[in-house]
Amino acid sequence: xxIKAAVLWERRTPLRVEDVDIADPAxxxxxxxxxxxxxxxxxxxHIRRETAFVPxxxxxxxxxxxxxxxxxxxxxxxxGDRVIIAFGQKCGECYFCLRGQHHLxxxxxxxxxxxxxxxxxxxxxxxxxxxxxxxxxxARNLVPIPDEMPLDRAALIACGVTTGLGAxxxxxxxxxxxxxxxxxIGGVGLNVVQGAALAxxxxxxxxxxxxxxxxxxxxxxxxxxxxxxxxxxxAAVQRLTGGWGADYAFEVIGHPAxxxxxxxxxxxxxxxxxxxxxxxxxxxxxxxxxxxxxxKTLVGCFYGSVSPYVDIPRYVDLYLNxxxxxxxxxxxxxxxxxxxxxxxxMDAGEVARGVVVFE
Ligand SMILES: [Zn+2]
Ligand SMILES: [Zn+2]
Numbered sequence: 001x002x003i004k005a006a007v008l009w010e011r012r013t014p015l016r017v018e019d020v021d022i023a024d025p026a027x028x029x030x031x032x033x034x035x036x037x038x039x040x041x042x043x044x045x046h047i048r049r050e051t052a053f054v055p056x057x058x059x060x061x062x063x064x065x066x067x068x069x070x071x072x073x074x075x076x077x078x079x080g081d082r083v084i085i086a087f088g089q090k091c092g093e094c095y096f097c098l099r100g101q102h103h104l105x106x107x108x109x110x111x112x113x114x115x116x117x118x119x120x121x122x123x124x125x126x127x128x129x130x131x132x133x134x135x136x137x138x139a140r141n142l143v144p145i146p147d148e149m150p151l152d153r154a155a156l157i158a159c160g161v162t163t164g165l166g167a168x169x170x171x172x173x174x175x176x177x178x179x180x181x182x183x184x185i186g187g188v189g190l191n192v193v194q195g196a197a198l199a200x201x202x203x204x205x206x207x208x209x210x211x212x213x214x215x216x217x218x219x220x221x222x223x224x225x226x227x228x229x230x231x232x233x234x235a236a237v238q239r240l241t242g243g244w245g246a247d248y249a250f251e252v253i254g255h256p257a258x259x260x261x262x263x264x265x266x267x268x269x270x271x272x273x274x275x276x277x278x279x280x281x282x283x284x285x286x287x288x289x290x291x292x293x294x295x296k297t298l299v300g301c302f303y304g305s306v307s308p309y310v311d312i313p314r315y316v317d318l319y320l321n322x323x324x325x326x327x328x329x330x331x332x333x334x335x336x337x338x339x340x341x342x343x344x345x346m347d348a349g350e351v352a353r354g355v356v357v358f359e
Contacts, residue, residue, distance in 0.1 A: 005115065005132030006339045007122060008047060008057045014340045015047075015059070015131070021116045022134050025071035029110075030139045032083060036155035037130035038062035039334075039342045039354040041186055042277050045254075046125060047343070049279055056122045058115055060356070061087045062159035063130025064151045067142070074139040082151065083142040084158050084316075086308035087126040090140045103303040110138065130155075131339055133358060143312040149319070152333065152355050153326040156187070157315050159303075160353060161326065164191020164252075165315055166304015167275045168199050172248050176200030181237045181265050182222070184252035184276060185213040186346075187329060187353040190220045192250045192275065194324055197221025201248075205240055207233045210349050220325060237265040245270060254278040260285065263298055271297040329353045 003022050006015040025031045037060045046053055067081045077083060091097055091107035114136040115122040115129065122129075129135050145154055164187075168174050180196040182189050185208040196204045197220070205224045206217035214225035226236040237246050245267035251259045254276030262272040263286055286298065306312070318324045331351035334342040342354040 001134070003133040004336060005058045005122070005129070006060070006336060007117065008055050008059055010055055011050070012048060017337050017339070018117055020058075020122060020132070022132075023112065023114050023136060025069055025074075025136050026110075026112045027072040028074060028139055029071045029136045030074055030077050030142060031068045031070075031134055031136050032063070032065045032085065032142070033068045033134055034063050034065040034130050034132060035358050036064050036152040037356045038155045038158070038160060038187070039346055039356065040159050041188070041346065043125070044343055044347060045277055051280065053123060053125055056117070056120060057125055058122050058129035058132050059125045060131035061126040061128040062155050063128060063135065064145070064154040064158060068134065070139065076139045077142050077144060081142075081144050082147065082149070082154075083144055084154050084312055085128055085130065085135070085137055086141045086143055086158065086312060087128050088141070088303060089127070089138065090308065092140065100307055101305070102307050103305055131336065131356060133336075141308070143308055145313070145316050146320070149316050152330060152357055153319060154316065155355060156326055156329055156353060157312055160187040160329070161191050161315055161324070162306055162312060163275060163301075163304045164188045165195040165198070165324070166306040166311060167192055167250055167273055167301045168195030170305040170311065171299060171301040172250070172271055172273050174199040174201055174248055177202045178247040179203040179205070179241045181205040181207060181246040181249040181262070182217070182252060183207045183228075183233065183250065183258050183262055185210075185217045186252065188275060189250075189252040190216060190329060190352055192252055193217050193222050194220040198318070198324065203240065203246070205237055205246065207237070213349065216352055219328065234261055234264045241267070247271070248273065250275055252276050256282050256284045263296065266296055268294045269296065271299060273299050273301050275301045330355050333357045
């Protein structure tokens with residue numbers, strides 16, 4: 001079948017919307033008609049940086065849509081089902097899946113070619129590739145959602161919302177009354193903020209360089225804001241937490257300097273959580289004696305440490321019952337052929353989240 005897809009032919013060049021061929025769904029796969037796909041900073045990371053995903057790539061990993069057809073042996077979903085696409089593998093059988101750590105699944109990615117442009121195979125990012133009209137997806141990654149859940153807001157749950165809420169609820173397990181600092185208030189950072197509010201954190205300190213983002217953080221539950229361009233964020237967080245440091249700090253940028261700041265701004269015995277995607281070559285220096293003496297925890301967080309079948313329906317339910325904000329996250333909607341403008345707007349800090357919508 002011919003479809004339109006935004007292709008990254010070479011790093012650091014604009015995406016090009018092309019007519020590409022999509023295969024029939026292989027056994028175990030479903031073909032999903034994509035109706036909305038959020039634009040995430042990590043898509044931009046694959047454009048700009050050297051990563052394990054080599055162009056030509058079809059980016060997009062924050063997608064939702066409707067199942068169009070299914071391959072052999074698929075029983076999880078049927079044509080017509082409305083779904084959120086969870087990325088990564090979820091084999092259900094490996095060392096990690098058996099321990100409920102589906103986000104760490106060790107199964108290999110798809111072995112079939114799903115997308116072609118002429119003779120050239122295209123790799124869908126994270127086995128999703130949702131900047132396209134259709135995507136073939138391992139059916140185990142599809143989470144059905146109720147009819148009343150709007151698909152553009154559902155798409156946000158495929159990455160940003162799940163990563164942000166999961167970081168607080170699943171990775172760190174923030175308790176009521178805790179103090180929380182959040183470094184980097186993009187689409188994911190805002191969800192860390194609202195996750196902390198949901199968890200009952202007493203103090204939620206948002207840290208960013210852009211005042212407009214800090215204002216938005218307040219609307220999502222931040223009690224204090226720090227502009228790191230005007231004030232040392234570590235000193236500010238210490239001042240705002242009685243001199244001790246925060247119980248929890250979340251780094252949502254993916255940079256060694258801010259990871260170190262997150263470590264420095266938690267109190268003794270506190271927990272610093274790395275949520276941002278750094279370069280593969282980056283390393284972080286932590287004072288070794290302090291790590292031992294302070295009893296701090298520095299922990300990584302991939303995909304909010306969630307079990308998608310359990311947690312994604314919960315996050316949908318939180319939205320449907322007005323317990324989390326998603327409408328306010330979507331600042332702009334773009335057509336697929338405006339994809340480069342969507343990246344520009346995100347990079348310029350003009351949007352909380354941009355969403356590519358189809359039809
Ligand atoms: Zn993402
Ligand atoms: Zn697995």
